Amino acid sequence: MREVATRSKAASHRLTQLDTDQKNRCLLAMAQALLDNRQAIQEANAKDLETAQEMKLSGAMVDRLILNETRIQGMAQGLREMAALPDPVGRELDRKERPNGLILRKVATPIGVIVIIYESRPNVTADAAGLCFKSGNATILRGGKEAIHSNQVIARLMVQAASACEPQFPAEAIQVLETTNREAIPALLSLTGLVDLCMPRGGEGLIRAVAACSKVPVIKHYKGVCHVHIDKEADLEMAVRVAINAKTHRPGVCNAMETLLVDRAIASEYLPKVATELAAHEVGLRGDSEVVSILQPLIEKQQLALKLETATEEDWHAEYLDLVLAIRVVDNLEAAIAHINHYGSGHSDAIITSDETRAQWFMRDVDASAVYWNASTRFTDGAEFGMGAEIGISTDKIGARGPMGLEELTSYKWLCFGNGQIR
Amino acid sequence: MREVATRSKAASHRLTQLDTDQKNRCLLAMAQALLDNRQAIQEANAKDLETAQEMKLSGAMVDRLILNETRIQGMAQGLREMAALPDPVGRELDRKERPNGLILRKVATPIGVIVIIYESRPNVTADAAGLCFKSGNATILRGGKEAIHSNQVIARLMVQAASACEPQFPAEAIQVLETTNREAIPALLSLTGLVDLCMPRGGEGLIRAVAACSKVPVIKHYKGVCHVHIDKEADLEMAVRVAINAKTHRPGVCNAMETLLVDRAIASEYLPKVATELAAHEVGLRGDSEVVSILQPLIEKQQLALKLETATEEDWHAEYLDLVLAIRVVDNLEAAIAHINHYGSGHSDAIITSDETRAQWFMRDVDASAVYWNASTRFTDGAEFGMGAEIGISTDKIGARGPMGLEELTSYKWLCFGNGQIR
Numbered sequence: 001m002r003e004v005a006t007r008s009k010a011a012s013h014r015l016t017q018l019d020t021d022q023k024n025r026c027l028l029a030m031a032q033a034l035l036d037n038r039q040a041i042q043e044a045n046a047k048d049l050e051t052a053q054e055m056k057l058s059g060a061m062v063d064r065l066i067l068n069e070t071r072i073q074g075m076a077q078g079l080r081e082m083a084a085l086p087d088p089v090g091r092e093l094d095r096k097e098r099p100n101g102l103i104l105r106k107v108a109t110p111i112g113v114i115v116i117i118y119e120s121r122p123n124v125t126a127d128a129a130g131l132c133f134k135s136g137n138a139t140i141l142r143g144g145k146e147a148i149h150s151n152q153v154i155a156r157l158m159v160q161a162a163s164a165c166e167p168q169f170p171a172e173a174i175q176v177l178e179t180t181n182r183e184a185i186p187a188l189l190s191l192t193g194l195v196d197l198c199m200p201r202g203g204e205g206l207i208r209a210v211a212a213c214s215k216v217p218v219i220k221h222y223k224g225v226c227h228v229h230i231d232k233e234a235d236l237e238m239a240v241r242v243a244i245n246a247k248t249h250r251p252g253v254c255n256a257m258e259t260l261l262v263d264r265a266i267a268s269e270y271l272p273k274v275a276t277e278l279a280a281h282e283v284g285l286r287g288d289s290e291v292v293s294i295l296q297p298l299i300e301k302q303q304l305a306l307k308l309e310t311a312t313e314e315d316w317h318a319e320y321l322d323l324v325l326a327i328r329v330v331d332n333l334e335a336a337i338a339h340i341n342h343y344g345s346g347h348s349d350a351i352i353t354s355d356e357t358r359a360q361w362f363m364r365d366v367d368a369s370a371v372y373w374n375a376s377t378r379f380t381d382g383a384e385f386g387m388g389a390e391i392g393i394s395t396d397k398i399g400a401r402g403p404m405g406l407e408e409l410t411s412y413k414w415l416c417f418g419n420g421q422i423r
Numbered sequence: 424m425r426e427v428a429t430r431s432k433a434a435s436h437r438l439t440q441l442d443t444d445q446k447n448r449c450l451l452a453m454a455q456a457l458l459d460n461r462q463a464i465q466e467a468n469a470k471d472l473e474t475a476q477e478m479k480l481s482g483a484m485v486d487r488l489i490l491n492e493t494r495i496q497g498m499a500q501g502l503r504e505m506a507a508l509p510d511p512v513g514r515e516l517d518r519k520e521r522p523n524g525l526i527l528r529k530v531a532t533p534i535g536v537i538v539i540i541y542e543s544r545p546n547v548t549a550d551a552a553g554l555c556f557k558s559g560n561a562t563i564l565r566g567g568k569e570a571i572h573s574n575q576v577i578a579r580l581m582v583q584a585a586s587a588c589e590p591q592f593p594a595e596a597i598q599v600l601e602t603t604n605r606e607a608i609p610a611l612l613s614l615t616g617l618v619d620l621c622m623p624r625g626g627e628g629l630i631r632a633v634a635a636c637s638k639v640p641v642i643k644h645y646k647g648v649c650h651v652h653i654d655k656e657a658d659l660e661m662a663v664r665v666a667i668n669a670k671t672h673r674p675g676v677c678n679a680m681e682t683l684l685v686d687r688a689i690a691s692e693y694l695p696k697v698a699t700e701l702a703a704h705e706v707g708l709r710g711d712s713e714v715v716s717i718l719q720p721l722i723e724k725q726q727l728a729l730k731l732e733t734a735t736e737e738d739w740h741a742e743y744l745d746l747v748l749a750i751r752v753v754d755n756l757e758a759a760i761a762h763i764n765h766y767g768s769g770h771s772d773a774i775i776t777s778d779e780t781r782a783q784w785f786m787r788d789v790d791a792s793a794v795y796w797n798a799s800t801r802f803t804d805g806a807e808f809g810m811g812a813e814i815g816i817s818t819d820k821i822g823a824r825g826p827m828g829l830e831e832l833t834s835y836k837w838l839c840f841g842n843g844q845i846r
Contacts, residue, residue: 013760013761013764013788013790016787016788016790017787017788096808096809098807098808098809102798102802104808104809109790109820111820111821112790112820192634196820196821197820197821211615211638212638215634215635217640217819217821217822219821235843238843241843241845242843242845245845245846246845249845249846337436338436341436363838364439364440365436365439365440367436367439367532367535367836368836369836369837370836370837370839371836371837371838371839372839372841373838373839373840373841374840374841374842374843374844375525375839375840375841375842375843375844375845376844376845376846378845378846379525379839379844379846380837384521384525384846385519385521385527385837386519386521386527396640397532397534397535397619397620397834398534398619398620398640398642398821398822398834399640399821399822401834401835401836402836402837411820411821411824412824413790413791413792413793413794413824413825414792414793414794414803414808414825415786415794415796416793416794416795416796416798416802417796417797417798418795418796418797418798419797419798420658420661420664420665420797420798421797421798421799421802422664422665422668422669422672422798422799422801423668423672423799423801423802423807
């Protein structure tokens with residue numbers, strides 16, 4: 001592991017020497033190489049699929065493993081889009097002129113060596129390596145053993161294409177770990193002088209295991225327990241529309257709403273409206289006692305065909321990723337904020353209100369990566385935020401927070417321009 | 424520990440409700456309380472000094488422990504200066520308007536709960552708690568057991584003063600751990616949902632121990648192995664002046680130069696000049712074979728009264744913090760950069776050259792928090808960088824890098840303004 005990381009560190013120091021045009025040409029060459037070598041990729045992928053059958057992986061796992069024509073084109077397209085994005089390195093973030101004449105420029109730099117740990121989807125290889133390369137970082141990729149042949153061929157094609165295109169390209173800027181040994185991860189993540197950051201991508205179990213063993217910084221994406229709070233001053237028609245979208249547009253993703261909070265003042269008017277729509281979308285509800293007392297009579301009178309259960313403490317913590325929704329009536333805005341800060345995951349939370357003061361209050365006090373006023377939580381996403389590409393969504397607060405695009409893959413340094421200043 | 428952290432988290436959520444004026448009034452009240460209660464502080468301090476004698480602490484340790492009139496005034500002055508600094512929370516860092524009309528504002532937020540682990544100096548209690556408070560963070564302070572009485576009285580006075588000044592001030596925003604038990608640290612730093620950041624301040628041993636046990640992010644300041652490289656295009660008079668300042672102005676601090684690199688093209692001209700000045704400042708040298716071959720004859724001819732030893736591999740890694748300097752002749756600029764990136768600590772490095780292209784090359788490729796062109800490395804410091812106050816200097820690249828003032832104690836969130844947008 002130390003050798004791999006040492007080579008990666010050396011490569012990261014050579015990457016600073018490539019200018020933006022050189023990096024972009026490399027990305028385009030990588031994209032072309034993936035398209036030109038579809039057959040080699042699919043042959044390697046076939047080996048992985050064979051092993052997957054032997055390992056008796058689930059249908060969903062096998063599906064994520066497949067590299068068909070569309071997915072190969074998707075990887076190539078992703079690399080082309082990265083080439084078109086502005087270079088995040090060298091941006092001036094701050095500038096100061098000191099009384100002694102020293103000029104300080106705070107500029108964005110690559111982070112250095114980034115380890116990406118992921119499962120199953122081999123297209124992550126191209127996405128992650130491409131984004132890290134464009135931001136000047138060297139990558140060490142550790143995919144699942146079920147995808148090792150696919151991952152290796154993708155990385156090899158990218159490195160070969162970039163090396164042919166730019167002789168200065170350091171071939172070890174993109175490395176796939178050859179071993180899929182479990183012990184390799186803690187060994188690699190103990191190399192604090194060589195590895196600068198680890199980004200695990202996958203289920204909560206993987207992320208917690210990586211975070212627990214790592215001695216290097218880890219940027220994590222745990223889960224999305226996202227809330228929409230319907231304020232007493234809400235436009236109730238908008239409040240229904242946004243809640244339905246946040247819950248049902250794509251329930252299996254991290255920015256989908258998991259808990260709906262409703263101000264008591266409008267609960268008896270709003271809940272039947274939203275419940276009717278939720279029922280139409282086949283969403284099952286877990287309501288607190290007030291929600292149940294408002295909706296249960298309607299169900300009994302057959303005015304509402306809804307699956308309604310009484311919520312338990314666990315429901316307020318739950319990331320269902322499914323057509324299930326927890327609903328709670330709250331005393332007031334303060335109680336809504338307290339609920340979110342206690343049970344939320346710091347991902348995305350929204351308020352629906354027509355009152356700007358109340359919206360600002362919510363936006364100031366809710367501790368989350370993205371806080372919405374009169375919009376769906378579903379917008380927390382690199383593409384929707386105009387970042388052009390996304391390597392993940394951070395629920396951490398040190399380094400990047402929220403959607404991570406190219407800028408979030410940079411650090412900074414201070415460039416200090418003098419003419420002989422001494423202290 | 425969980426209870427302490429839970430209270431701190433709750434306090435951190437209430438801190439967002441204090442506006443800038445309220446925070447500043449609290450800081451001024453804290454400053455006044457420290458001055459008004461000098462006697463109580465000195466009584467508590469006397470207890471610590473008594474214990475220190477029983478523990479047979481070294482003279483240097485005891486000196487750092489003392490809270491005399493000057494140091495108490497220093498703490499109060501520090502808090503007043505923090506009150507005068509701009510509020511780092513709420514700064515707009517980025518702004519985007521999306522095609523769907525959503526307006527995204529990236530604004531600075533507090534980080535949340537910050538654990539400060541430190542040794543000996545009780546004035547860190549006021550400095551760290553004040554900076555964290557101004558940036559909207561709750562603090563859990565863990566000083567050394569030798570300073571427990573001093574630390575507790577300082578924190579108690581600050582909390583009482585702020586509570587009297589602003590009834591909204593959450594008393595648990597500043598907590599000193601009551602236990603000085605060693606096991607408390609790993610227990611506290613395992614609370615990933617409650618503690619957002621740990622900043623150890625002290626020797627490398629303390630920092631490594633904290634980093635090794637922590638499950639929460641740690642911002643570290645390991646050491647400063649700072650370099651000055653004298654390029655072949657340097658103004659040699661400036662090159663002598665800056666090198667002497669970087670080494671001798673205050674040799675015991677992290678931004679002092681530890682290794683001097685000299686381009687071979689000017690070595691035989693530059694080395695005798697700088698060696699003469701270094702000798703006058705009683706700096707002992709550890710030179711590579713070329714340095715020795717140039718300087719040894721001068722010493723033998725008694726033209727130079729210098730302590731010169733041959734450098735070993737260890738010297739290139741050394742943080743002497745003393746009047747000792749490693750010197751190496753390098754082939755060219757590329758070799759200087761390679762040496763720095765290999766042996767340096769990523770703290771502060773300088774080039775002396777009259778050639779802008781060569782300076783830009785050095786500044787782009789040297790991987791350090793501050794890179795200087797024609798100035799001393801001694802400027803890497805919060806006050807010199809115009810930050811007004813400093814909580815430390817980070818040698819990490821995730822989160823803050825280099826000097827950390829108030830802005831470096833913030834995270835960010837995205838505020839998303841809509842009018843009913845759904846996906």
